[in-house]
Structure formats: structure tokens, C-alpha cells
Amino acid sequence: MLKIKNINTYYGQAHALKNVSLHLRAGEIVTLLGANGAGKTTLLNSLSGVTPPRDGQIMFDDTPIHGFPVHQIVRLGISQVPEGRQVFKPISVADNLELGAYLHHRILGRKDDVKKNRDMVYDLFPILKERRKQLAGTLSGGEQQMLAIGRAFMARPKLMLLDEPSMGLAPMVTQEIFRAIENLVKERKTTVLLVEQNAKAALKLAGRGYVLETGRMILEGTAAELLENKDVQRAYLGRDKKEIWER
């Protein structure tokens, strides 16, 4: 469904993505691993149009979308859940979801969908239904993350780009969020590109993964292969592998 070939993205002079290629098939969860500054978020931003690549090709369902403005990319079915949750804190949970429905409600004029989608979100995260009238700012970190995912889901994307959904969350909450992501893919026919610091959890959830290093792709493989790869173990799994560190 998504095919990226040779994209190069710059921040001013800084060459952040060097000739990166990647693909996703419909219904896959693919994780993107890499150290801080490797270019993971840049890759998501390049896909969503926030920082468009200078060159290269991005095909989404056979449409070339590189160079498209963000709103058009959203309309085609790609939603990004940015790092650090970024919900609208002074308004209610329900209103946050409503904002996510902007595309369906205002642009596509499918008001019935909005209610259906909202119910799906409440189904996925029952706690949000309980707190629908509460201000988003009063939610816990985990609940805010759920809300951020729920809000992105309101646009019924085909592809969701998730940036560090487990950041700063307790393991139990992370598990719940990962279960919800799995559910989005299995039950709701969504495809997910997942950037995660928690590589171990991400590789359990994903079928495949890529490893970025200073803007270059250095590995592609199944999750099982990446879990066994020593570079991945050393850099991202932080396993009790003293001997690897001693070199």
C-alpha cells in the first residue's frame, strides 16, 4: 500500500534522511527502530507531508504523494499521531475526538460516520467514554495517548503513523495501548507504521521492522530476525548482554 523509494529529507543544510526506501503492505504493523536522531520522526514527517522530502518517491495506493500538502495526505488516508501526545488540553475528550472528525464531518459530509467512528474509539478505549466530558488536560499520560490515537482514528485512516506511543508510560499502560494498536489493525483494517524506543515491545507487536542509523537504512527484516540481530540487541534492546558492551 505504501512504497517509498530513495527519499532525501533535509532540515536546512542537515541531511536527515539519506536515500531511504521502505514499504508497507495493507494490514501490516511495521516498526521503525533507531537511536535518537537517526531520522525516525523525520521519516514519519516526510510521509505525512510535515517536512516534505527534497527528492525521492512516495507512492500511497499507487498515487505519488510526495510534495502533497498535509491536508491532502490526510484525506488520502494517512494520519499521524505525533510524539508527546499533543491533545487539546483545555477542551473535553469528546471535543478532541470531534476535531479528529473534521475530515469526515466537514469535508466529506458524512455525519453518520462520525458517530460510528466515535463509538469505535470508545469501544477501543472504554476509559475515554467514561471521561468524555472531562477536559483532556486532566487525563493521565496513558489516557492522553489513547485520546491522541482515538483522535487520529476519527479520520478513519488507512495508514496510521505512530510516533513513540509508549513514551513516558508505565508498562501496564503501554501494554494496553499496544493491544489497542493490534486491535486497530486486526479489527479495523488499519495499517501501522510504528516508531518506538521500546524496541522489544515494538518487535513483539510488529511483523517486520527497519533500522535507521544516522539517516540511513541499515537493516530490514522480520521482527524475529531483528530480535536476534546483535546490532539491534546492543543498541535498542539493552539486554543484559554485558559481553556485547565490553568490546
Place this chain on the structure above:
Amino acid sequence: MNIWDKEHECMSRDELEQLQLERLQAVVNRAYKNVTHYRKIFNESGMIAEDIRSLSDLTRLPFTTREDLRVNYPYGMFAVPLREVVRIHSSSGTTSKPIVMGYTKNDIKIWSNLTARLMTAAGVTHDDVVQITFRYGLFTGAFGLHYGAEAIGASVIPMGIGNTDKQIMIMQDYKTTVLVGTPSYALAFAGRLEELGIDPKALSLKAGLFGGELWSEKMREDIEGRLFLKATDNYGISEIIGPGVAGECLCKNGMHIYEDAFIPEIIDPETGAVLPAGSEGELVLTTLTREAFPMIRYRTGDITSLDDAPCACGRTLTRMSRIKRRSDDMMVIRGVNVFPSRIEEAIFSVAQGETPYQIVVERQGAMDHLAVVVEVTDKIFSLELQKQRSFLEAIRKRIASVTGIHVDVRLVESRSLLRQQGKVVRVVDKRDI
């Protein structure tokens, strides 16, 4: 017909090429980062890793040759530290030092899955009993297919080579259904069955996977007719991974190359130019998934051709024809790579200087035999008979120790060897494969 890894063996060309590009870019980045040799050739050719923007850009990179592996002996081509290597194999080289290949844990897993593909394609299932008659040890053949059979869940009998009578006993008693080995051994096996008066139809054999040496359709018919099994060809080369590069399906019309793991090219062995689709030439392989031992444009020395036409089995992978011959002087004798240069070294070191000789390759029955014929020189002529005999024995021993195979060594009259333009023809191949 079963397919082990449908996702990768039946991919659309479009998807496959995307995956190949991603993996190629990743392997080039890794090789550049971790292997001095590749960093050097990149720098010399003025290219950077980012210049690989399409599969055809691969052709801008220089070849990797057996000579490069020799220069980097033993561990110079490894892309991971030795502590991450769980297996070391080696293969004979053109000089006294062998070439050395390393495998990580993942490489072994990847290898198992590749050989599982070709064994499945040849009809092996988890109900089979697989007798492996390749040599275990530094050679890759036995281990590769052993792992594949285990991955499928078949029962493996790791017999190793030789001791044909015992092999036959085990085959009868354990009810072996799949024979794995060299095609010449299969024929020797059939010959021994006939000698012993054992009816091959009374055995449980159903499939035979043969490789490790040159063979022909004629040999296939012969093997199938005498052992009552379906014989398939498979291709591998130790420098790349071992067996598991390509394997025939039961359509028997060429070996499917596992292109998600290897990119094949066909080149003119003289000029190095990439030849158009369908041409016959030397096979060049690039590994896409190897961790410990990435090979970029490795010249295999094997002459073949590729066929992209769809196959009835449903696999979308390109097929390579049976290996026709070698582009260099390497000979494959009973599954062992033999370089004439090594034999020459052995002869000259025993003779303490240059002496006219000839290597004769013959097929006796089903097995290949090497004979070394040395011309009598004045120096040898003047020796006592006893000493002449021990001289020949010394050559025989030296050759066996450097090549790993036994040869016949005999003396002939002075000036009796075939000469062309005054020079002795070094290798005479009398085999009619």
C-alpha cells in the same frame, strides 16, 4: 505442490524489486560501514552508498572475487565481530590457504529457511526420512540441507560420505525416503544396489536432491530410472551461503533463485559486461540478507543462464539453468572444488622444480577420477625403481593433503604428453557428463 515461503517465493515482481532495493541499500550501508574491503572499493570507484538508487545501480560497483577473499584471509570480509559468529565454514582456494566464511545465529536461521524452500520444492515434507550423504565438516553442503530438512520437520539421518554398504543397510532398515548428495554418488549407489542384487523398488525412496557438481539431463534420467525417485537439482556456493541459493521445483525446468535473498546477474566472463536477459554467462551474486558475510557482486565462476518466464509451480522467482561449466579452471570432483594450480604446486614441490605433467579427469563408472601423469625426466630416470615409486607416492600424498581427494599418479615416457604449441596441456577432461 507445497511452497515453503509463499510470501517470498510468489511475490509480484513489483513487490520483489522494492524489497530487493531496500535490502540492497541496507546491505551496502552495512558493508561500507563494517568491512574495510568494501569501504576501500567504494572509495576507489568514487561512489558512496547513497549512489545506489535503483537495482541497476548495482552494476556500477566492482566485482568481488575469490582473490579478494584470499587477500582478506581469514576474517577480513566479516561484517560482524568474531564473537557474533556462531559458525565458520571454509572452502578450498587457489592457493594453499582456504577461504573462510562466517555465519551469525540469524544467518544460520536464514540459511535453514532457504534450504527448507528448495527441499519443499523437491517434494520433501515433515513425514520424510532424509539421508544426507554429503560430507559434514568444513563443507557447507551437508549442514545446509540438514538444517532445511529439520526446519521442515523431516527426520534427518546425517550419514556423511562413503561406506556405501552401510548406507544401503540404513536406507533399507530406516526406510529412507529422500536421498541427498552428489549425483555421481547416487549413480554409484545405484550401481552397488545392482551388485548386491537389491531391488531399488523395494526401498522407500521417493525424492533425490542432488548438487555439488556438474551433472546433466542424461544423468538425471539414469538416476531416476535406476533408483525410482524424482531427482531435482539445487545450487549453492559456499562463499554466498552454501546450498540454498536456488532449487528446482518438480516442474524440473531450472532452479528458482531466491531473489529476496540474492540478486543474480549474468556477465561476460571475459569483459565483465552485464549480458542481456536470457544470455549464457557467468553468474554473479549479491547477498541481501547475510549478516556476517555480505557479498557484493561475487563472481561465482559458474556458467548458466536465467529464465524469467512464469513457472507452472506458481513461484514468481527467476530460474537458472543447470550449471553448464566453469569460467575458470576450477574442477569439481566428487563435490570437492579442486584447482589445478594447487596440484601443480604439490607436484613441483615434491619434484623440487618444474616438471612436465598433465591432469586427466575421467569418469569411471559414475565417479569422477583424477589422474596425474608425470613425464619421466633425466633426473627421475636416473633414480632407482624403489625411489621412483616413493617419488610418486610422495606426490600422491601431497596432492591428497592439499586438495582432499585421492588421485592416481603415474609416470609416462619423456615427450609423450599431448602438447599444444610446444606446451603440455595441463588439464585433459575426458568426462562425458
